[in-house]
Every structure is written in C-alpha cells, then in structure tokens.
Amino acid sequence: MQEEYAVQEYAVQEYSGKATMEKITSLAKRRGFVFQSSEIYGGQSGAWDYGPLGIELKNRIAAAWWKEMTRLHDNIVGLDSAILMHPRTWEASGHVENFTDPLVDCKKCKSRFRSDMIPEENLAAKKCPDCGGELTDIRKFNLMFKTNIGAAEDTASVIYLRPETAQGIYVNYKNIIQSNRMKIPFGIAQVGKAFRNEIVTKNFIFRTCEFEQLEMQYFVKPGTDEEWFNEWRKKRWAYYEKLGVKMDHLRWHQHGSDELAHYAKDAYDIQYLFPMGWRELEGVHNRTDYDLNRHTEYSGKDMQYIDQDNNNDRYIPYIIETSAGLTRNVLMILCDAYDEEQVAEKGNDDDFRTVLRFHPDLAPITVAILPLMKKDGLAELAQDIRTELKEDYSTDYDQAGAIGRRYRRQDEAGTPFCVTVDYQSKEDGTVTLRFRDSMEQVRIPRAELASRLHQEIKAYKRVK
Ligand code: GAP
Numbered sequence: 001m002q003e004e005y006a007v008q009e010y011a012v013q014e015y016s017g018k019a020t021m022e023k024i025t026s027l028a029k030r031r032g033f034v035f036q037s038s039e040i041y042g043g044q045s046g047a048w049d050y051g052p053l054g055i056e057l058k059n060r061i062a063a064a065w066w067k068e069m070t071r072l073h074d075n076i077v078g079l080d081s082a083i084l085m086h087p088r089t090w091e092a093s094g095h096v097e098n099f100t101d102p103l104v105d106c107k108k109c110k111s112r113f114r115s116d117m118i119p120e121e122n123l124a125a126k127k128c129p130d131c132g133g134e135l136t137d138i139r140k141f142n143l144m145f146k147t148n149i150g151a152a153e154d155t156a157s158v159i160y161l162r163p164e165t166a167q168g169i170y171v172n173y174k175n176i177i178q179s180n181r182m183k184i185p186f187g188i189a190q191v192g193k194a195f196r197n198e199i200v201t202k203n204f205i206f207r208t209c210e211f212e213q214l215e216m217q218y219f220v221k222p223g224t225d226e227e228w229f230n231e232w233r234k235k236r237w238a239y240y241e242k243l244g245v246k247m248d249h250l251r252w253h254q255h256g257s258d259e260l261a262h263y264a265k266d267a268y269d270i271q272y273l274f275p276m277g278w279r280e281l282e283g284v285h286n287r288t289d290y291d292l293n294r295h296t297e298y299s300g301k302d303m304q305y306i307d308q309d310n311n312n313d314r315y316i317p318y319i320i321e322t323s324a325g326l327t328r329n330v331l332m333i334l335c336d337a338y339d340e341e342q343v344a345e346k347g348n349d350d351d352f353r354t355v356l357r358f359h360p361d362l363a364p365i366t367v368a369i370l371p372l373m374k375k376d377g378l379a380e381l382a383q384d385i386r387t388e389l390k391e392d393y394s395t396d397y398d399q400a401g402a403i404g405r406r407y408r409r410q411d412e413a414g415t416p417f418c419v420t421v422d423y424q425s426k427e428d429g430t431v432t433l434r435f436r437d438s439m440e441q442v443r444i445p446r447a448e449l450a451s452r453l454h455q456e457i458k459a460y461k462r463v464k
Helices: 003-008 021-030 052-071 088-092 120-125 166-170 173-180 225-242 290-299 326-337 378-390 403-413 423-428 446-459
Strands: 034-036 048-050 076-078 100-105 112-114 139-142 146-148 158-160 186-195 210-220 250-254 266-274 277-288 305-307 313-315 318-325 338-342 352-356 367-371 395-397 417-421 430-435 441-445
Touching: 021 034, 021 326, 021 338, 048 052, 052 076, 052 186, 052 210, 052 225, 052 326, 088 290, 166 186, 166 210, 166 290, 166 318, 210 225, 210 326, 225 250, 225 266, 225 277, 225 318, 250 277, 266 326, 277 290, 277 326, 318 326, 326 338, 352 403, 367 378, 367 403, 378 395, 378 417, 378 423, 378 446, 403 417, 417 446, 423 430, 430 446, 441 446
Parallel strands: 076 186, 367 395, 367 417
Antiparallel strands: 034 048, 100 112, 100 139, 146 158, 186 210, 210 318, 250 266, 266 277, 277 318, 305 313, 338 352, 417 430, 430 441
C-alpha cells in the first residue's frame, strides 16, 4: 500500500541493465510467458494470464521458495487456506478500517489518482495533472474487493476477496499447533492468491489487482522478536543470493514511521532495482502480537500459546512475517535474467542474441533436444533421448530451421542446456551438450547425459 513512499525517499540509482519494461513485456508475450487478461475484449487492467513458459517459471519460483521455507526448516509447515474468509476476519485484522489509499478524482476527465502519487503543486491547486480539470477532495479508498455470498445481496452477505494470505495463517495457528504438535518458535508458510483494488496498476505485472503472495508467519516468544526479526532478514537476503539474483540490484529499506503498516513495530523491505527504478520486492515485518490479540478480541477464542515445557506458561506469540509477491518475483527474475549480447562477427546472421540467464532450477525448460536433421533416423534418436530425460527434467524438442536459430530460440526462452543429435551420434552414441551462458559445446556419451545434467545444475554459478 505504501510502497511508493519508500521509493521516493531514495535518489534512484541509475539502472544499467539491458532490460526495459517494453522489451520484457514484448518478450513475455512473444514467447508465451505472460498475456494480457481477456485480450480479445481489449484487456482487463490489473490482471494477467501466465502462458506455457510463464506458468512453469512461476511454479518453479514458488517451489524454490517452498523448499527453502518448509523443507529446509524443520519447524515450518505449510498451509493452503481459503480465499474467502469470514468477514469478521478483516474487521479484526484492521483491513476494513485501515487498508486504504488516499484518492482524488478529476471532475472533468474522470481520471483517478492516488493523491500521494501526483505532484504536490497539483494537489495544492486541486488541478488534474492530465487535463488541468478540477480535482475532488482527498478521500480514503479501501483496497479490498467486496462481493456477496449466497443468494441475497444484503449487508449480511458481504464477503471480501483476501488482500493478503497472512490472515488465513493466523486463524489456523491453533489448529496447526494441535494437529502438528508445533512448539514455539515455529512457522507456517503459504503460497496463494491475493486481491487488491489498486488505483494505479502499471509496469506490467509489478502491481496488479489479482496477484500471488509467498508468505511465512513465524511465531515467537515476546521478547525474542527482535532477534528473530534480524535472523529472518538475514535468511531472506541469503535466499536471493542462492537463487543467483544480481546482489547489487538488491538493497534494504527500513520503513519510516509514516510508512509502517498499522500492525507493524518494525519493517524492512528488500527492494530490487527494476528498469523503472528501485521497488519493493518483499517485506520482513515484526507484526508483534497485534493480529492474534485482535482475533482473540473479535472471535472470543483464546489465542494464547501454552508453553508445556515451561510450567504451562501462557502468552500471545509475536509474529515475524516474511511476505513476498510471487508474481512480482516473476517480473524480478525476468528482468534479472534478461541479457543481450553480440555473439559472432558483425554481418553474420547470428551476431546478436537475447538470452534469459535463469538459474537452471527456475528455467521453464531445462533441456532442449535438437536433431541436426529430421531425416536419417536423427529425429527418432532425438525423441528417444527426450523420452529418457523427461522423467527428471522439463524438456523441449525442436527440429525446425537452422541449428543456430534453434539455439537462439532456446536462449530467449532461458533454456540452460541444449542437446544436439547428429550423424556421429548414430555411429558412436555421443551427443553435443551446449551451455546457454558460455555457448560452449562438449561431446559426451549419451549414456552420461542425465548424470552430467544433474552435476551441471548442482554446480551452477551465475557468471554474467
Ligand atoms: N501480509 C503483509 C503484506 O501483504 P504487503 O507489503 O502489502 O504486505 C507483500 O505485500 C508483498 O506482496 C509485496 O512486497 C509485493 O511483493 C506483493 N504485492 C503487494 N501488493 C501487490 C500488488 N498489487 N501486485 C503485485 N504484488 C503485490
């Protein structure tokens, strides 16, 4: 909600990468990563569809996060809670009252603006930045989507689409303690859709009305919260390093008192340097005992933790939250991976390539199998190799066009490995393994392919 404040406080560091939002948007559409929602009807703003490569990328980013947070932490478990929750949830959480943006409308051109995102002088003169028409007074605009459940459309049937996944975790925290015998400190992780009626949706999938979050809530003993807050900041920073993200494109931003959400005692954003400047990627928040206290108050249920190892001590835990946008991570990974380079002598057809340098764990296609020719049994041999690799790797098969062009197509899709099958393969059972980043090629026995890919993925280090 308050992201733009954070950005404005900084002198924006010059972006020197090769990506632009136009290039990313166009590549995303051309290669089937992301399409505009309902495009044939002129598009639905604030919503996007993930195509064949996009859904693979999004799923892999979610899987990497899930592994990091649950499998690699013995005391963090998963949850998939419903999008529709009892409306009292959002009164308790403070969203009905506080989850607002300041809004002004132009009486003449009917444009709508967040008042904190238009120039001061326009606001003071109540003058529309687009057409010069008169602006309305500032009013609070609640970002939650409201709808009705059941047949009647009365106030009793009002229900919200969740604006964050976190509340689904809080209302289940006692269920999870009981069913899974969790002891503090412990965490609950969730990946899921969230909805916000954003006034300004721009920059492709950066800020949308329908998006996905990767949230983890860590329940700790009061008094240990600051220590755990720092610990989670370290862990989340290390996570992006492990994913191979350009670390000089990340920085911390601590929320000032004017930015802190209503529930937070302290909050730091991890910002990424996108082509349009530094923007929030993920937040680490110390939410104190605010949420569980409020749910106690509004539900009448006892939300205290009973510490059986300490004389049945009772307390409301503090919560450290790590909250990242999954769809925003997709944009970050696309921008971070994007590169263009000169690869051969000028004048040569293949002298330039666009390449997505995805970490192999995130790449939508891990390995493409390319027969040099369709004929003489090479296509069949390549298909056979594909069948063998399919079980363990996401594969593609391409027999159309010159081999150089096929490599370029795979580079643009971010495929880290290509296997080329030629006449020699038929004779001696070897194939060529080609590496996306260095474009080096090695000849290896087909029998060693699967294990070599495994080694290469494990040892992968980003070089450019
Ligand atoms: N539970 C805390 C929470 O929701 P937030 O800072 O409002 O905190 C967390 O959101 C993350 O969700 C952000 O860092 C961002 O990555 C993502 N996010 C928030 N609003 C978004 C939007 N409209 N479109 C895409 N991603 C969004």
